[in-house]
Amino acid sequence: ESQELDAPNGVPSDVVYEKLLSIYLFQNDIVSAKLLWKRIPTSVKQQNQELERIWKLGRQLWQRDRAAVFLSLNTMQWRPTVAPIMLALTESYRERSVHLISEAYCSIGLDEIGKLLGLNQEQLRHKINTLGWQIDEASEMVLPKPIPKEKAEHMSSEKQLQRLTQYVSFLEIGL
Template sequence: MVPDNLNTLADELEKQELDAPGGVPPAQLYARLLAIYLYQNDLCNAKFLWKRIPASTKSSHIELSNIWAVGRAMWQRDLPAVYTTISSTEWSDNVANIMRALHGEIQRRATELISRAYSSLGVNTLSALLGCSADEALRIAAQKNWEVDSSKIIIPTRPFSSPAQATSSEDQLYKLTDFVSFLEN
């Protein structure tokens, strides 16, 4: 199972990286931290971590390259490649739980995005965006109470969003003035 507080774990791993003897921690630490960054959707930190991992560590630890392949696909917003890489790789115990949770988290984010961005889509498109079979995609659509017509076109329900609270111009001016005076100090 994925630890409840990944932020705390990420902080601990970052400290261990800094305190590592010779400045180079074990590859397992890099792998775990990289996987956590991806789970948190912190692609910038993931990319910077990848760049600072020594080339010798990258080449000797194939799992790091596999984790980064997932990160690269996330960076390019290539969801089918993300799902394929996660499910086709045999992950070590060090990162297996995080990578399984990452798969679920990306699927959750994709479902949320689909409900906001699509007025309708085919079952094959939905299954590609969710990284699952067509039958599983239809099951997820049914769970979300999305409409499915006879030609298997799915009509997602837009999420309910509460109207943004209007702030007065005076309130906005006060906040801006406070911010500018803070910057001047």
């Protein structure tokens, strides 16, 4: 963010935009990513295909299309500047999906869970085994077990104020 603000002529390089947009997606801060996308000059967007691909992923995250998100993350070749961020995003998004599945389903089809986690059959079976979930081979259904939630961390007053400010800003913008 500071590189964006300190850029000469007020327009940072496209690499700065790529990294910042990727980091916002990794932090699951979709609102900030959307506002950044609106702030990026049109000329920069048109000249940079990587930026367009990152934002395509952002739109998929915004729409909560998990299958499309993993398809994009698994098939796109990212530049070295954002590849580590995208790898971290893949893992964190997969873990969030695992927690969501464990809370929302008592049984789910093997193919469906594969799409939701972006894994092929071999990887999926390994992941299911490491989680201690059961697979009913006859019906090809997965029986997820709830994953215990970690104890909520205590938020500082500054962090609470920052979160409240973000919510109010979001409501005022009317996104």
